[in-house]
Amino acid sequence: MFLADALKEIRDLANFFRDRGQSERAEAYEHAALIVSKLDAAGAPPAPASTANPIPKELLGGPRPPLSIPSNVVRCKKCGHQWTPRSTRVFRCARCKSPYWNIEPVEKPG
Numbered sequence: 001m002f003l004a005d006a007l008k009e010i011r012d013l014a015n016f017f018r019d020r021g022q023s024e025r026a027e028a029y030e031h032a033a034l035i036v037s038k039l040d041a042a043g044a045p046p047a048p049a050s051t052a053n054p055i056p057k058e059l060l061g062g063p064r065p066p067l068s069i070p071s072n073v074v075r076c077k078k079c080g081h082q083w084t085p086r087s088t089r090v091f092r093c094a095r096c097k098s099p100y101w102n103i104e105p106v107e108k109p110g
């Protein structure tokens, strides 16, 4: 049982800090242990969405669906380069380094 293991570990930590005279930390871990024990009594809650497996059960064991292109791919309007930015804010194109990568290029007259 996962929660029982977690509970034991948290209590071990509480004892660890109490042994070292860090009673505030020990109390914090004991409080956490209390919360976990309540969860255990209520039955394990469903895993949060962030850690839940997004692959449907019927697909597990079978062929994996192809990994789709991440939705945060951006495309440079100047050079057409597509990339996945590491940051949520993109300051310049990863290839041509243009800071105007997301602005439609203006045809210069003449």
Ligand SMILES: [Zn+2]
Residues within 6 Å of the ligand: 076, 077, 078, 079, 080, 081, 093, 094, 095, 096, 097, 098, 101
């Ligand atoms: Zn570019």
